[in-house]
Amino acid sequence: MTQLSNQTAIITGASSGIGEAIAHRLADQGANVVLAARRSERLQELSADIEKQYGTKAKVVETDVTNKEEVENLVKEAYDSFGSVDIFVNNAGVMLLSFLKNDHVEEWEQMVDVNIKGVLYGIHAALPTMLEQGSGHMINVSSVAGHEVFPSSTVYSATKYAVKALSMGMEKELASTNVRVTNISPGAVDTELTDHITDDDVLEMFKDRSMTPLNAEDIAAAVTYAVTQPKNVNVNEVIVRPLNQS
Numbered sequence: 001m002t003q004l005s006n007q008t009a010i011i012t013g014a015s016s017g018i019g020e021a022i023a024h025r026l027a028d029q030g031a032n033v034v035l036a037a038r039r040s041e042r043l044q045e046l047s048a049d050i051e052k053q054y055g056t057k058a059k060v061v062e063t064d065v066t067n068k069e070e071v072e073n074l075v076k077e078a079y080d081s082f083g084s085v086d087i088f089v090n091n092a093g094v095m096l097l098s099f100l101k102n103d104h105v106e107e108w109e110q111m112v113d114v115n116i117k118g119v120l121y122g123i124h125a126a127l128p129t130m131l132e133q134g135s136g137h138m139i140n141v142s143s144v145a146g147h148e149v150f151p152s153s154t155v156y157s158a159t160k161y162a163v164k165a166l167s168m169g170m171e172k173e174l175a176s177t178n179v180r181v182t183n184i185s186p187g188a189v190d191t192e193l194t195d196h197i198t199d200d201d202v203l204e205m206f207k208d209r210s211m212t213p214l215n216a217e218d219i220a221a222a223v224t225y226a227v228t229q230p231k232n233v234n235v236n237e238v239i240v241r242p243l244n245q246s
């Protein structure tokens with residue numbers, strides 16, 4: 001029997017990068033996984049891979065995390081299918097780096113909607129079930145940019161500081177329940193995250209960067225560590241940077 005047998009894990013942003021790697025790792029530990037994102041064809045492929053590789057169930061629920069009703073439906077579908085919600089990974093996010101002077105106001109709004117409101121909707125939808133069950137684990141994916149700010153990360157960092165604040169508040173408010181909370185803060189990871197940046201000044205700045213990023217699996221390993229500790233252990237904060245990133 002593997003460590004997460006009979007547990008249900010919901011992962012937002014499971015269609016690529018870190019979320020996809022987390023889904024693999026948790027399924028490998030025996031969890032049934034519920035895969036959420038907008039690109040459902042990618043989720044269907046992932047679901048088939050997971051069921052074939054690990055023999056656990058992988059359910060797809062197409063979800064836009066900026067839509068409260070869709071996130072409520074995600075949790076309901078998970079609960080109706082598997083009878084519990086044990087792990088909820090608030091991972092979906094966008095990093096539309098830009099300099100404030102370039103005024104990418106629609107991208108600021110998108111980051112607030114996905115990175116902050118999306119996480120709040122996840123808490124709103126999953127926490128009542130966890131409290132009722134008397135157990136559960138919320139994982140919030142923040143960032144090293146939720147601990148420090150660098151030029152062009154100002155608004156992205158503001159959203160990731162907000163995720164960190166939500167995690168800290170949850171830790172304290174939920175301390176007397178059996179609901180655990182982990183804030184995961186990755187440094188640079190090789191995913192599709194930077195593909196959506198449109199600010200030419202940022203793209204120019206990135207040309208000169210030489211750094212070897214982490215793999216998504218490195219972050220999935222940190223999530224697996226947090227959720228497989230003994231039930232009385234609350235791993236509240238994990239920061240994972242590539243060795244050559246200060």
Ligand SMILES: NC(=O)c1ccc[n+]([C@@H]2O[C@H](COP(=O)([O-])OP(=O)(O)OC[C@H]3O[C@@H](n4cnc5c(N)ncnc54)[C@H](OP(=O)(O)O)[C@@H]3O)[C@@H](O)[C@H]2O)c1
Pocket residue numbers: 012013014015016017018019036037038039040063064065066091092093094095114141142143144185186187188189190191192193194
């Ligand atoms: N890569 C890094 O260097 C790094 C560093 C620190 C923190 N992070 C954080 O890690 C998380 C995962 O990012 P990643 O690096 O794996 O990037 P990624 O490969 O671009 O994955 C982002 C995921 O978020 C989903 N997403 C975006 N908008 C969404 C929406 N409105 N509704 C539902 N899902 C949405 C995407 O799915 P769809 O497009 O299919 O909806 C995708 O699955 C993010 O929160 C990011 O801020 C990443």
